[in-house]
Amino acid sequence: MLKQSPSTLIPWTAMPYMLGVVAFLIVVGPRALNPENIAWLGQGDQVQHFLGWHFFRNSDWTLPPGLNPDFGIELSSAIVYSDSNPLLALLFKPFSNILPEVFQYFGLWLLVCFVLQAWFAWKLLGLITNNQIVRILGAGFFVFSPPMIFRMAVHLNLAGHFLVLAALYLALKPKIEGRALPWAILLSVSALVHAYLLAMVGLIWLADLAGRLFIGKRPVGEAVREVIGMLAILALVCWMAGYFSVGQGVVGGGFGQYRMNLLSIFDAGGWSFALKDIPKAEDNLEGFNFLGLGTIILALWSIPILISGRVNIWPAVRRQAMLLLVLLGLTLFALSNSVGIADTVFHYSLPEWVLRGANIFRASGRMFWPVFYMLVFVLLFVVIRGHDARPAITILAGALILQVVDTSAAWAGIRTSLMAEPASEWSSPLKDPFWADAARKYKKIRWIQPANVSPNWQVLATFAAKHHMATDAVYLARVSHSALTDAQARAQDAVQASHYEADTLYILNEAALRAAALSLNEEADLLARIDGFSFLAPGWKKCQHCMRIQGEVDFADLLPPVRIGDRLEFRPGSRGLSYLASGWSSPEAWGIWSDGEDATVLLPAAENLRMIVLEANAWVTPAHPEQRVRVSLNGIFAKDISLKSNTANRIEIPIADEMHGLLSASEPLNLQFEFSDAARPVDLGAGNDGRALALGLVSITLQ
Numbered sequence: 289m290l291k292q293s294p295s296t297l298i299p300w301t302a303m304p305y306m307l308g309v310v311a312f313l314i315v316v317g318p319r320a321l322n323p324e325n326i327a328w329l330g331q332g333d334q335v336q337h338f339l340g341w342h343f344f345r346n347s348d349w350t351l352p353p354g355l356n357p358d359f360g361i362e363l364s365s366a367i368v369y370s371d372s373n374p375l376l377a378l379l380f381k382p383f384s385n386i387l388p389e390v391f392q393y394f395g396l397w398l399l400v401c402f403v404l405q406a407w408f409a410w411k412l413l414g415l416i417t418n419n420q421i422v423r424i425l426g427a428g429f430f431v432f433s434p435p436m437i438f439r440m441a442v443h444l445n446l447a448g449h450f451l452v453l454a455a456l457y458l459a460l461k462p463k464i465e466g467r468a469l470p471w472a473i474l475l476s477v478s479a480l481v482h483a484y485l486l487a488m489v490g491l492i493w494l495a496d497l498a499g500r501l502f503i504g505k506r507p508v509g510e511a512v513r514e515v516i517g518m519l520a521i522l523a524l525v526c527w528m529a530g531y532f533s534v535g536q537g538v539v540g541g542g543f544g545q546y547r548m549n550l551l552s553i554f555d556a557g558g559w560s561f562a563l564k565d566i567p568k569a570e571d572n573l574e575g576f577n578f579l580g581l582g583t584i585i586l587a588l589w590s591i592p593i594l595i596s597g598r599v600n601i602w603p604a605v606r607r608q609a610m611l612l613l614v615l616l617g618l619t620l621f622a623l624s625n626s627v628g629i630a631d632t633v634f635h636y637s638l639p640e641w642v643l644r645g646a647n648i649f650r651a652s653g654r655m656f657w658p659v660f661y662m663l664v665f666v667l668l669f670v671v672i673r674g675h676d677a678r679p680a681i682t683i684l685a686g687a688l689i690l691q692v693v694d695t696s697a698a699w700a701g702i703r704t705s706l707m708a709e710p711a712s713e714w715s716s717p718l719k720d721p722f723w724a725d726a727a728r729k730y731k732k733i734r735w736i737q738p739a740n741v742s743p744n745w746q747v748l749a750t751f752a753a754k755h756h757m758a759t760d761a762v763y764l765a766r767v768s769h770s771a772l773t774d775a776q777a778r779a780q781d782a783v784q785a786s787h788y789e790a791d792t793l794y795i796l797n798e799a800a801l802r803a804a805a806l807s808l809n810e811e812a813d814l815l816a817r818i819d820g821f822s823f824l825a826p827g828w829k830k831c832q833h834c835m836r837i838q839g840e841v842d843f844a845d846l847l848p849p850v851r852i853g854d855r856l857e858f859r860p861g862s863r864g865l866s867y868l869a870s871g872w873s874s875p876e877a878w879g880i881w882s883d884g885e886d887a888t889v890l891l892p893a894a895e896n897l898r899m900i901v902l903e904a905n906a907w908v909t910p911a912h913p914e915q916r917v918r919v920s921l922n923g924i925f926a927k928d929i930s931l932k933s934n935t936a937n938r939i940e941i942p943i944a945d946e947m948h949g950l951l952s953a954s955e956p957l958n959l960q961f962e963f964s965d966a967a968r969p970v971d972l973g974a975g976n977d978g979r980a981l982a983l984g985l986v987s988i989t990l991q
Contacts, residue, residue: 366530
């Protein structure tokens with residue numbers, strides 16, 4: 289058995305802190321600690337994290353205090369849904385006026401993650417041994433954990449694995465007086481860091497509570513009071529952070545897609561020089577749970593120890609039966625109902641209500657983290673208890689060196705990206721002087737058509753952040769479905785009826801550009817394209833101090849000419865997409881769906897046009913057997929249509945002689961569709977699609 293180390297003058301209590309700092313400097317590097325350096329935050333989710341905080345710090349206080357109204361405007365945004373670490377955001381916001389104009393706390397957060405990961409690992413190892421050298425070596429396996437370090441290049445909040453270690457320590461510690469208070473603090477902090485971490489910590493707390501109730505024979509009333517009190521505290525904390533700002537929008541989609549593979553703990557995924565990647569059905573980074581070569585060596589070393597009976601883990605297993613049940617449940621959830629074993633997938637069905645609940649935490653592969661760390665803890669327990677001090681130190685030191693060196697196959701690249709040349713701003717394609725002039729005139733910048741993670745959201749949100757404008761060009765973890773639908777309806781009304789907000793600059797996609805050109809108030813509003821971005825600037829032409837703009841959009845240039853006999857398709861990259869104005873979704877391999885109660889196609893005037901022929905799909909099901917469509921040309925009723933077939937619908941719209949007399953030869957042909965039976969598949973139990981579908985446009989032929 290392991291003996292205690294002799295007394296020493298080394299301040300061992302400082303060792304876990306030193307381990308965390310050294311590991312941070314090795315993996316991340318010092319540049320991230322510069323609060324004015326955002327160069328390393330310029331890609332992917334990290335942009336979302338920083339911009340969410342930047343808008344939040346410059347906005348007025350609200351109730352609840354976590355709302356972030358300028359980052360999303362009507363999209364029910366809160367600091368928690370930009371994953372900007374509400375804990376630190378709420379801590380630093382009161383000091384915003386004395387902080388630099390560009391300020392980030394994410395480098396500090398990563399340092400805290402390393403230090404507290406080492407400290408709680410040190411505390412956990414103290415449950416196994418009093419030998420300080422063994423404890424610090426064992427802590428190294430937690431600090432150089434591939435799943436934690438991986439998050440530092442992807443999703444900064446989720447690097448807070450120390451919260452999981454803290455929960456495991458509370459659950460495994462034999463006696464902690466007044467356990468409710470440390471659990472309340474830990475759960476509250478977890479809620480203010482990330483919902484996934486809250487779920488993991490919450491389940492470990494419930495396991496600990498159940499263990500105290502059923503195994504420790506604690507009074508039922510005491511457990512009930514703890515549950516009620518804890519839920520009340522969490523409700524308040526979550527309200528403060530803005531969790532409840534999106535309503536039903538917390539339910540996403542993707543459970544079963546973002547799962548863990550059954551062989552994930554052995555799959556290097558590029559994190560090893562020595563081990564090859566295991567072939568998988570698909571690459572799924574959310575399921576990344578590689579142990580690391582050093583930890584796998586410990587696992588192999590543990591097998592003969594367990595077989596020989598030198599270490600008996602079963603008494604501890606029985607004491608922690610409730611925790612093990614929770615860890616088993618987390619494993620099953622992480623695997624999902626689409627179980628992947630290498631490149632083979634087995635699927636089993638779950639009730640719809642279960643899937644809806646599971647989709648709240650759709651990235652199920654993350655939920656394995658408590659199991660991951662418990663597995664590491666058990667392996668260390670077996671190796672440490674199975675040897676005396678000197679051989680244990682030798683084994684742990686050798687395996688830890690392998691762990692650090694071999695995983696550098698991946699974390700060395702992470703360090704390179706995090707050690708980018710420091711800068712306090714990102715490059716932007718918005719170079720023209722117009723943009724700075726527009727920022728002085730307008731308070732908001734909107735993207736039409738509104739969407740979560742809209743095209744060029746980073747460029748537009750960065751511009752808005754720099755000039756203290758509000759924007760709906762955002763990337764949010766969750767968005768209120770109703771708020772998004774309402775925003776899209778208002779945007780469609782704006783371009784179709786020229787109902788623009790005077791304090792807002794509108795950036796337009798190509799379809800919105802054509803619709804805006806059709807209803808343009810040429811005397812007051814500016815429609816132009818600068819630096820590759822099309823925009824409508826309300827009231828610009830009547831603004832005396834606004835600069836004059838060259839390069840206004842000519843409507844004739846927006847519609848390429850067509851000839852009789854041309855067949856326009858609507859697949860990705862096809863010519864027909866140039867003629868779509870409003871009310872359409874994204875193109876698919878076969879064509880494009882309408883989205884909403886109406887849609888418009890703009891076509892240039894064509895001489896001798898006698899008929900427009902549409903090839904179309906229709907969204908019909910046994911529960912929704914018909915789609916009725918009213919067709920108009922330039923506001924003139926043309927035809928009512930009833931569609932009852934999913935595919936191969938041929939719609940002929942004749943252009944009679946009397947209609948020719950009403951249509952202008954110089955104006956574009958405005959082909960308008962009204963859908964009285966548009967329906968959302970999600971409302972009819974036909975999947976998670978929230979679009980209001982009616983007509984699927986395959987092609988248009990002019991005859």
